[in-house]
Amino acid sequence: MGVTKEGVEETLKAKLTPTHLVVIDTSGGCGASFDIEIASSNFEGKRLLERHRLVNAALAEELKDIHALSIRKALTPKQWEEQHPAPENLATA
């Protein structure tokens, strides 16, 4: 049984209740490979290493079959908003 993008998304949603989540399937035929961008309040007050550990722990089962995993961004909801202002904010800037 392989790991799907949907499976990764569901697991992360269930375990880390992200306010923002993008999972990109980057497998080029060599097996399950994903890029992840995630914002979750679970990351508050945690260093990057600890944040990645949370993601890795959430995906412990999937990681047995995942060939490559890249956690591109692990942000708090506040950090995410700072980096991605809503369109109306851009318009008034």
Added chain:
Amino acid sequence: AAALTPELRESVEKFVKGHKVVLFMKGTKLFPQCGFSNTVVQILNNLSVPYETVNILEDDGLRQGLKAYSNWPTFPQLYIDGEFFGGCDITLEAFQSGQLKEVVEKAMCS
């Protein structure tokens, strides 16, 4: 399940504490066999820091044991001053922010 015997734990600990910068990777620094491992090799080369590499593809016992030792499921794994620093994404981000250079320089002086 990852098998981290007391003997293996001791020898890993001795090795990472015996060298300032250690990279457990797929392949060698001259011939990385995975893009993620290659990224970290290029970063360390760029910093002009002396470092040791260990090819985990040659020893499955070590490969499984290290995952348990660092509580990190993937490779490469970078150790600085005896401590696990992170995988490819963390190393790349720390390199780009200048933090990696600081940590490495601090390790070299310690």
